[in-house]
Amino acid sequence: MDLIKAEDISYSFKEYDEEGNxxxxxxxxxxxxxxxxxxxxxxxxxxxxxxxxTFAKHLNALLIPQEGTVYVDGIDTSKAKDMLLIRxxxxxxxxNPDNQIVSTVIEEDVAFxxxxxxxxxxxxxxxxxxxxxxxGMSEYASNSPTKLSGGQKQRIAxxxxxxxxxxAVVFDEATAMLDPKGRREVMAALKKLxxxxxxxIHITHxxxxxxxxxxxxxxxxxxxxxxxxxxxxxxxxxxAEKYGLRAPNAVLLRDMLKDGGMRxxxxxxxxxxxxxxxxxxxxxxxxxx
Amino acid sequence: xxxxxxxxxxxxxxSRIHALDPxxxxxxxFIFLISLFVNDSFTGxxxxxxxxxxxxxxxxxxxxYMIRGLKGIIFIMCFSVIINIxxxxxxxxxxxxxxxxxxxxxxxxxxxxxxxxxxxxxxxxMTYTTTPNSLTDGLEKSLGFxxxxxxxxxxxxxxxxxxxxFIPVLSEEADRIIKAQEARGADFxxxxxxxxxxxxxxxxxxxxxxxxxxxxxxALALDARCYNKEKWRTKLHPLKxxxxxxxxxxxxxxxxxxVIASKYAFEYMGFV
Ligand SMILES: Nc1ncnc2c1ncn2[C@@H]1O[C@H](COP(=O)(O)OP(=O)(O)O)[C@@H](O)[C@H]1O
Ligand SMILES: [Mg+2]
Numbered sequence: 001m002d003l004i005k006a007e008d009i010s011y012s013f014k015e016y017d018e019e020g021n022x023x024x025x026x027x028x029x030x031x032x033x034x035x036x037x038x039x040x041x042x043x044x045x046x047x048x049x050x051x052x053x054t055f056a057k058h059l060n061a062l063l064i065p066q067e068g069t070v071y072v073d074g075i076d077t078s079k080a081k082d083m084l085l086i087r088x089x090x091x092x093x094x095x096n097p098d099n100q101i102v103s104t105v106i107e108e109d110v111a112f113x114x115x116x117x118x119x120x121x122x123x124x125x126x127x128x129x130x131x132x133x134x135x136g137m138s139e140y141a142s143n144s145p146t147k148l149s150g151g152q153k154q155r156i157a158x159x160x161x162x163x164x165x166x167x168a169v170v171f172d173e174a175t176a177m178l179d180p181k182g183r184r185e186v187m188a189a190l191k192k193l194x195x196x197x198x199x200x201i202h203i204t205h206x207x208x209x210x211x212x213x214x215x216x217x218x219x220x221x222x223x224x225x226x227x228x229x230x231x232x233x234x235x236x237x238x239x240a241e242k243y244g245l246r247a248p249n250a251v252l253l254r255d256m257l258k259d260g261g262m263r264x265x266x267x268x269x270x271x272x273x274x275x276x277x278x279x280x281x282x283x284x285x286x287x288x289x
Numbered sequence: 290x291x292x293x294x295x296x297x298x299x300x301x302x303x304s305r306i307h308a309l310d311p312x313x314x315x316x317x318x319f320i321f322l323i324s325l326f327v328n329d330s331f332t333g334x335x336x337x338x339x340x341x342x343x344x345x346x347x348x349x350x351x352x353x354y355m356i357r358g359l360k361g362i363i364f365i366m367c368f369s370v371i372i373n374i375x376x377x378x379x380x381x382x383x384x385x386x387x388x389x390x391x392x393x394x395x396x397x398x399x400x401x402x403x404x405x406x407x408x409x410x411x412x413x414x415m416t417y418t419t420t421p422n423s424l425t426d427g428l429e430k431s432l433g434f435x436x437x438x439x440x441x442x443x444x445x446x447x448x449x450x451x452x453x454x455f456i457p458v459l460s461e462e463a464d465r466i467i468k469a470q471e472a473r474g475a476d477f478x479x480x481x482x483x484x485x486x487x488x489x490x491x492x493x494x495x496x497x498x499x500x501x502x503x504x505x506x507x508a509l510a511l512d513a514r515c516y517n518k519e520k521w522r523t524k525l526h527p528l529k530x531x532x533x534x535x536x537x538x539x540x541x542x543x544x545x546x547x548v549i550a551s552k553y554a555f556e557y558m559g560f561v
Contacts, residue, residue: 112514157307
């Protein structure tokens with residue numbers, strides 16, 4: 001079943017001059033269509049300003065398409081009466097770790113979403129502490145978020161979303177401001193949610209993160225321009241480069257080796273380790289896969 | 290330098306006062322304030338100070354710590370005491386040029402000073418013994434009835450909560466900007482007042498820009514986490530009265546009753 005279905009959606013921002021007069025419109029999402037089956041781990045790539053965030057905001061009714069329709073779990077996002085249901089079903093983790101924590105106490109921050117939804121008290125406690133447990137932050141429950149690292153703050157934000165029991169979580173460049181350690185922590189939490197059956201939509205600039213997804217799309221000028229498995233998308237890196245992206249190093253190296261005459265199998269290795277195994281087996285003799 | 294701002298300063302300790310429900314403490318502050326304005330006799334002040342002294346003892350907030358909090362009002366207090374001394378008519382004790390000091394003036398000034406000091410100490414005892422968070426909760430609950438007059442009480446409580454959350458974030462950011470600007474030769478500490486105010490501009494502008502950007506992000510985050518106007522909202526740690534809270538309410542009413550009764554008793558007996 002398709003959890004998310006966008007049908008030919010468009011959204012443009014008005015542009016203003018210094019006096020505040022409308023001078024034009026900038027199309028951020030341009031007749032975009034996509035369906036995301038429940039349980040998918042989808043990575044979204046594209047250069048800055050290509051419309052990824054604008055697209056993401058359509059998935060939980062933060063924006064309503066000016067043309068076309070978005071369905072979340074079969075519900076049209078433009079129906080105002082279902083807005084809270086949609087936002088509960090599709091949680092969102094943003095880029096800046098500080099700007100999405102609303103409370104001075106971690107457990108109260110995690111409780112913020114379910115409190116707004118009126119979850120009864122006993123269940124509320126269960127949800128808060130089990131969400132903190134899932135992201136490995138239980139021991140900090142009654143602390144202030146101020147002293148945490150970026151990765152820890154993002155995990156709190158993830159716990160806050162989890163406490164709403166979402167069907168999907170959108171990560172809008174949630175790893176972009178983190179150091180490598182923080183990124184690993186967030187990716188670990190993200191994969192754990194995916195294993196539990198939650199649909200993941202991960203917007204990122206890191207190809208290694210995208211290559212862990214089941215499906216990758218590239219957005220350019222508000223349209224989906226490439227869509228497939230990481231192997232399919234990165235395998236065609238000549239095209240991906242047109243959209244300002246650079247395939248993972250392993251893919252580029254594999255192509256160089258092939259150009260240099262090494263006969264590697266059809267399988268496209270996405271990381272160095274996988275490629276090294278391929279080369280090793282090639283060198284050992286013959287059978288290429 | 291900006292870190293020194295302490296808002297809603299809290300003195301962490303384990304005491305019965307700390308453990309009281311914030312609504313009780315808000316009510317207590319209100320009752321204390323009324324008692325100060327009702328009372329106008331010397332014996333009354335002795336009673337009030339004795340009661341207040343006991344509360345301070347129980348709260349385990351050191352007296353020195355409390356008195357330090359008065360520093361900020363010394364100027365305003367001296368000013369009003371002097372005004373009170375000179376403008377009150379009555380039995381003249383001393384006079385020079387156009388000034389007269391009267392007995393009534395001295396008494397009024399003394400009462401005024403005592404009232405002001407107790408007022409400040411009383412309300413600071415509340416902030417010393419209540420975390421900003423539970424103070425906000427207490428205010429939201431106590432003022433909940435205003436919702437019926439269409440006052441967005443919960444929105445205000447959320448705003449205060451978010452402000453408390455972002456004070457350390459912004460002050461850290463201010464420190465960062467100061468260091469960056471100082472590295473480029475800006476000086477925030479020297480020159481006359483005008484120069485120093487001007488010197489703050491390279492701090493204020495980037496801080497404001499960043500605060501607005503944060504506010505925009507935060508608005509999205511609130512929406513994404515289902516912030517709404519419905520009344521069904523629940524709480525992770527709902528306020529609940531304990532027996533101690535009930536006892537405190539009774540004591541407070543007894544206290545106010547005593548202050549009011551003694552005022553009329555004294556008047557009846559002819560002393561004031
Ligand atoms: N609030 C806004 N007001 C005006 N223009 C905007 C706004 N948000 C985004 N845009 C414009 O829409 C386009 C897409 O932006 P965005 O969706 O943020 O891209 P991405 O997330 O891929 O970097 C950009 O050209 C951007 O300038
Ligand atoms: Mg973006």
